[in-house]
Structures are given as structure tokens and as C-alpha cells.
Amino acid sequence: MLAKTLIPLLILIPLFSTGCSTNAQYDSPQKDLIIFAAASLTDSFREIADEFEYLNDDVSVIFNFAGSQQLSTQLLHGAYADIFASADWIQMDRITESGLSMDNPQNFASNRLVVIVPTENPSLFELSDLTSTGTKVVVAHTNVPAGTYTNVVINKLAQYPSLSKSYPDKLKQTIVSEETNVRNVVQKVVLGEADAGFVYRSDTALPYVSEKVRTINIPEEYNEIANYPAAILMESESKGLAQEFIDFLKSGKSQDILEKYGFLKIHDQ
Numbered sequence: 001m002l003a004k005t006l007i008p009l010l011i012l013i014p015l016f017s018t019g020c021s022t023n024a025q026y027d028s029p030q031k032d033l034i035i036f037a038a039a040s041l042t043d044s045f046r047e048i049a050d051e052f053e054y055l056n057d058d059v060s061v062i063f064n065f066a067g068s069q070q071l072s073t074q075l076l077h078g079a080y081a082d083i084f085a086s087a088d089w090i091q092m093d094r095i096t097e098s099g100l101s102m103d104n105p106q107n108f109a110s111n112r113l114v115v116i117v118p119t120e121n122p123s124l125f126e127l128s129d130l131t132s133t134g135t136k137v138v139v140a141h142t143n144v145p146a147g148t149y150t151n152v153v154i155n156k157l158a159q160y161p162s163l164s165k166s167y168p169d170k171l172k173q174t175i176v177s178e179e180t181n182v183r184n185v186v187q188k189v190v191l192g193e194a195d196a197g198f199v200y201r202s203d204t205a206l207p208y209v210s211e212k213v214r215t216i217n218i219p220e221e222y223n224e225i226a227n228y229p230a231a232i233l234m235e236s237e238s239k240g241l242a243q244e245f246i247d248f249l250k251s252g253k254s255q256d257i258l259e260k261y262g263f264l265k266i267h268d269q
Helices: 002-027 039-055 068-076 089-097 127-131 145-159 167-172 182-190 201-205 239-249 252-260
Strands: 031-038 059-066 083-085 106-111 113-118 137-140 175-179 196-200 213-217 226-232
Touching (some): 031 068, 039 239, 068 083, 083 239, 089 145, 113 201, 137 145, 145 167, 145 196, 145 226, 182 196, 182 201, 239 252
Parallel strands (some): 031 083, 137 175
Antiparallel strands (some): 083 226, 113 196
16 A cells, blocks of 8 residues: 555656746746857857856856858858857958947957977977978968968068078978868877967967977067957847856956966957
8 A cells, every 4th residue: 555655656756846847947047148259269268158157047158169260151141149259350340341240349358379389399499490391380271360360470470580581482381281270270280290380379278289289489579469359249139148248258257267278368468
């Protein structure tokens, strides 16, 4: 008799629990915030999103990370997002000029380029070494922000006193691959598939990268500042929440996270 009584009770308990859970979810529906962000922001943005979700426990931040040019193309073809965070103004301008963003996009961070070389490489220590015979250099494609910056930097280096005027042409002859985003450049160097690669300074802050590569710095006067703007998109159904996230990006907490990952803070630009 006891067993017959317990069985119905055990069946009812999960049903009651499920009912309570459903009501709780109904009372506090989850809000999704969809962000299209440049690949170089992957690690820093994930940490920033964790902090934002901690402060807003009913919010789930969903990312689409890729090259800025890929993301802008997706948006121009009708993809939905609440925020677009680009690694340059060229791709952001494509969005604003098409009427897809609200108001004026705002810079929230900046970056610089460096060259990375596998730590075990015995011969590449200076910029001049990159033109050595047989050297394999990887860069981002010129339609990617990192690739655009790289091309400008390489051409500027013709004016660097310790390099020859023909340095840009010689260096371009060593380029064996142009990648669709900067993280692919990083990966090829880390895996030893290339001798050197032009990447963002922020890429070298990642533990799995810093343990595998050494850095060749580019003199500041021949480098390029990569500005990162963010914009709320016109089609967003969560514009208020999107503005909260952009404001949070500029907060001291987020700026410290960005700096930890190798970016320059807003006031350092």
C-alpha cells in the first residue's frame, strides 16, 4: 500500500517543480543581446560579457566573431544583430552609410600592430630579418582591417632609417598567405606554419600565443593606430540594452579588461 502511494507522489513532484520553473521563467524572461564583433575582440569581449551578465542576470550576450569585413557584409545582406563592433572605421562606415546604424558610432578601444615569430626560430629578431631568403610571412588580407593596417605599415617602413627604400617590395615577396582574419594569422605562426606574421598587439597578450612566440616591435612613428568603433543597429529590438552594453564598454571595468588583453584604453588613444 505504501509503495502504491509513493509512486503517484514521485510523479507529481517533478511536475510541480517543472510548473514552478516555467512560471519563474515567464516572470523573468531571458533577454538576448546579439553582438557582431571583430575577431580580435574575441577573448576580451567574452570576459566583458561575463561581467555584464553578472550585473544583468536576465541577459544573455550572444556573439558572432569574424573579420570585420565579413560581419559588415552579413549585416548588409540582412543578418540581425543589436551591436556591431568593428576593428576599423572603413567597415563601420559601410554600415552607417547604408543607414543600418543609429546615431554616431563610438570608439571604445584601439590597438597597434606587431610582428610575431615562433620562439624557436633561430634567425628572425629584427624587422630587417623578415626579407631573408626563404622566410615565410603571413598577413591578413587587405580587405580585412588588420590587412589594411599591415599594408600601410609595410609601406611606411620604407622611410625607416635602418631599412632600405626597397624594403616594402622585398617584404611583400616573402608573403605566402593572406588570411581572412587576424586570428588565422596568429594560428599559422603559433603552429609553425609560417615564420612570421603581422598581428595586433592584443593578440600577443593571449597565454597560448605568448608562450609560443616572441614579438618584434614596430616603431611607433611607422605604426598605425587601429581604432575600434561600436554602434547600435537600427533593426535592434533591444536598443536600450544595447546602449547599456556600449556604456559598459567605456566603463573603468571594461577598459581594464581591454588593457589586460593588450588594447589601448580610450584615454590612451
